[in-house]
Amino acid sequence: GAVVSQHPSWVICKSGTSVKIECRSLDFQATTMFWYRQFPKQSLMLMATSNEGSKATYEQGVEKDKFLINHASLTLSTLTVTSAHPEDSSFYICSAVDRAHEQYFGPGTRLTVT
Amino acid sequence: RKEVEQDPGPFNVPEGATVAFNCTYSNSASQSFFWYRQDCRKEPKLLMSVYSSGNEDGRFTAQLNRASQYISLLIRDSKLSDSATYLCVVRYTGGGNKLTFGTGTQLKVEL
Numbered sequence: 001g002a003v004v005s006q007h008p009s010w011v012i013c014k015s016g017t018s019v020k021i022e023c024r025s026l027d028f029q030a031t032t033m034f035w036y037r038q039f040p041k042q043s044l045m046l047m048a049t050s051n052e053g054s055k056a057t058y059e060q061g062v063e064k065d066k067f068l069i070n071h072a073s074l075t076l077s078t079l080t081v082t083s084a085h086p087e088d089s090s091f092y093i094c095s096a097v098d099r100a101h102e103q104y105f106g107p108g109t110r111l112t113v114t
Numbered sequence: 115r116k117e118v119e120q121d122p123g124p125f126n127v128p129e130g131a132t133v134a135f136n137c138t139y140s141n142s143a144s145q146s147f148f149w150y151r152q153d154c155r156k157e158p159k160l161l162m163s164v165y166s167s168g169n170e171d172g173r174f175t176a177q178l179n180r181a182s183q184y185i186s187l188l189i190r191d192s193k194l195s196d197s198a199t200y201l202c203v204v205r206y207t208g209g210g211n212k213l214t215f216g217t218g219t220q221l222k223v224e225l
Contacts, residue, residue: 002191032210034213036210045215091155093157095213097211103213106157107157108156111153
């Protein structure tokens with residue numbers, strides 16, 4: 001099946017710093033990628049829809065200036081958590097949609113902000 | 115009310131048992147339905163799609179009742195490796211490829 005990678009797998013950073021997470025579709029082109037966040041014992045919550053060549057669409061309650069999304073190519077989307085705080089500590093998962101509208105998930109990035 | 119609701123469990127069952135999970139969804143414009151499996155600290159993986167006529171994949175059977183807006187997953191002959199969280203997922207008409215996830219039901223299969 002299709003493969004989606006995420007880097008880094010986990011990151012620990014200090015409060016106030018920014019962290020960039022990459023999501024790549026390795027063997028297919030994805031015009032649409034999604035970014036989710038999952039807190040412990042909770043479900044995946046969609047943060048934003050990343051569209052290649054255009055601005056991301058954010059879900060209600062997600063700060064677009066804090067979570068910067070760039071979808072510069074058909075195989076790469078990045079999520080930058082700016083001025084991270086401990087409450088941003090979470091499991092961030094991306095997914096990529098192929099031409100058949102199948103959605104494939106990345107392995108996730110565990111962010112811990114100290 | 116959450117768009118997709120599930121009993122969080124955990125359900126602790128002995129190996130070999132049959133167990134069923136239920137899920138309800140609130141948006142009648144829902145178009146496609148899925149069951150995903152998520153292991154601890156891992157990404158969700160598609161277990162099976164759910165079709166109106168019901169479908170089976172080995173030990174797993176999924177049912178959909180559109181009138182009641184209800185989805186079920188039945189696991190027969192549970193294995194230790196079935197221990198995971200099972201997520202009910204819905205895709206809405208007009209929502210593009212956006213998926214809405216339930217909170218998940220945790221299953222623990224024990225010896």
